[in-house]
Amino acid sequence: MKSYTYRAYTANGKRRQGVILAENEGRASEKISAKGLLPSEIVLRESGAISSNLFGFWRRSTYVDNDMLSVFTRQMAVLLNTGLTADSALHAIQAGAGSSTIEALATKACAGVIEGEPLSQALKHAGAVLPPWYTAALQAGESSGKLDPVFQTLAEHLENSVSDRTAIISALIYPAFVSVVAILVCVILVVTVTPEIAAMFDSAGQQLPALTLWVLGVTEFVRTQFYWLILGVTAILGSVIALSRQKRLRNWRDDIVLRLPLIGRLMRMAASVQYLRTLALVINSRLPIIEALRYSAEVLSIHSFRQEAFDAADALRRGEKLSSALLLLSFLQPVSRQLIQAGEDSARLGAMSDRAAVLAETWLRTERKRLITVLEPASMIAVGGVVLIIVLAILLPIFDMQTMVSS
Numbered sequence: 001m002k003s004y005t006y007r008a009y010t011a012n013g014k015r016r017q018g019v020i021l022a023e024n025e026g027r028a029s030e031k032i033s034a035k036g037l038l039p040s041e042i043v044l045r046e047s048g049a050i051s052s053n054l055f056g057f058w059r060r061s062t063y064v065d066n067d068m069l070s071v072f073t074r075q076m077a078v079l080l081n082t083g084l085t086a087d088s089a090l091h092a093i094q095a096g097a098g099s100s101t102i103e104a105l106a107t108k109a110c111a112g113v114i115e116g117e118p119l120s121q122a123l124k125h126a127g128a129v130l131p132p133w134y135t136a137a138l139q140a141g142e143s144s145g146k147l148d149p150v151f152q153t154l155a156e157h158l159e160n161s162v163s164d165r166t167a168i169i170s171a172l173i174y175p176a177f178v179s180v181v182a183i184l185v186c187v188i189l190v191v192t193v194t195p196e197i198a199a200m201f202d203s204a205g206q207q208l209p210a211l212t213l214w215v216l217g218v219t220e221f222v223r224t225q226f227y228w229l230i231l232g233v234t235a236i237l238g239s240v241i242a243l244s245r246q247k248r249l250r251n252w253r254d255d256i257v258l259r260l261p262l263i264g265r266l267m268r269m270a271a272s273v274q275y276l277r278t279l280a281l282v283i284n285s286r287l288p289i290i291e292a293l294r295y296s297a298e299v300l301s302i303h304s305f306r307q308e309a310f311d312a313a314d315a316l317r318r319g320e321k322l323s324s325a326l327l328l329l330s331f332l333q334p335v336s337r338q339l340i341q342a343g344e345d346s347a348r349l350g351a352m353s354d355r356a357a358v359l360a361e362t363w364l365r366t367e368r369k370r371l372i373t374v375l376e377p378a379s380m381i382a383v384g385g386v387v388l389i390i391v392l393a394i395l396l397p398i399f400d401m402q403t404m405v406s407s
Contacts, residue, residue, distance in 0.1 A: 004028040004044055008037035020107060066165070069130070070158035072102050077151035086147065087113040118142050136298035137278055143295070144285030153281055157273070160361070164368045171372045175379035182383055186390040190219050197397045208397055215393035251303040258302070262371070268331040269364040271305050275329070276336060276357035284350040290316055293325070305331050322349070336360055 004025065008016050016037055022028035025042055032039040072093065079089035090110035094103055105126050112122030120138035123130060134154060141150030194216060201208050208216075222229065242249060258264040278299045282292035293316055297309030308329050315325040323341035326332055336356040343352025 004042050006032055006039055006043070007041040008032050008035075008039045010037060066158055066162050068099060068101055069134070070155060070162050071099075072105065073151055073158055074155040077148060077155045080148035080151060086119045119147065131301070136295060137281070139298070140278060140282045140287075140291075140295035141285070143291065144282065144287050146285050149285075150281060153277055157277065160365065164365070164372075167372050168368070168375065171376045172379065175376055175383065178380065179383040182387050186387055189394055190215060190390060193394055194219075194397075197394070197401070200401065201397060206400070209393075209400065211389070212393045212397050215390060247303075254302050255304065258304075266364075266367060266371070267302065269360065269367060271300055271302060271331045272333060272336065273357065273360045273364050274299050275305075275309065275332070276353065276360050280350065280353040280357045283353050289322055289349075293322075305329070333360065333363070 004020050004022060006020055006028065010016060020028050020031050022031055025044070028042050029039050032042070075093050076089055079092055080086070084092065087110050090106045090113065094106040094110060105123070108126035109119070109122040112125055113119055117125065118139075120135050120142060123138070124135055137150055137154055138147070141147040194212065198208060198212075198216060254267075258267055275296050278296040279292050282295050283289065287295075290313060293309065293313035297306055297313060300306040300309055308331075312325040312328045315328060316322060321341075322344050323337055326337050326340060336359065339352045339356040339359070340349070343349040346352075
């Protein structure tokens, strides 16, 4: 089986492009025609001679967001649990995928598995940008020979993350809508009403209130420096993207964010969940403890936490107990270490490590719900403060004007 990229046209003349798995180019053409498409161009993926007309000058990686990745992972978990092999599961997903991104990912990964690559490497070479912890967890499952519980665990983790993110976004929709309307009304007042009031004060030789002068100064600054402000925002967004792509800058960013009170706490809790879940998974797969620590370290994306995890693995290799080695991990809660120590002393390490992972997940979910509860009123208070400043900047001159008229 080989992977082919193709460009084809529907009966209505609309262009379609994608990836298909076939024994040869002729068979690929037959499969494309069976979809009701007229093939225009078929290129072998391994040849590297992908047409620039089809994909552009550069080959771009396919970004798979958490929503799509959770769907793909859940499908793999269900299919592997039925006894299908990895290539058969990927082929089934490719045949029934509702998303072109998932279809391309499954097709390319299936070709890699058929050619003898491990599933983790096949997914990595499929051109999709997958989280490092996702690939590391799959490698742990391949070493233990049990991929279906790995996909099950990954699916639950991704679904919880998607659910929490959706809840946060939903909690912010109403405040965002109110904020946009309030700011729009305030901008109209500042642009239309405030200049008229300022002109009246100038003609009367009176001084505007300090707050009104400040608001007018901000408005004038935004008006005169609008393009520079847009350029600055663009530069900030570019810097954020650069921080996420350059390793040294990303490590520097993580060190700063970890010092923030709320966000740093959430990042530590998320790292604890990833580490403990992988640790429990590998231990219950009957792999050596040292392998469990190594795979658990590889799922961590924050450099400082990752280094601590490798130091813990080195400590275990030197003969220390697991509970003692885990003292090197600053992101683990003390209760989690106590549960693992109890499992180590009672020869129930697998069950107790799994319990520690469940407890860490519960804490993280509770903390996120607490954040959602606080976000909505906090955002409304912030918007209310901005509106109050602008309204006062308009009302104070009116009050002064009434005093002038009455005197």
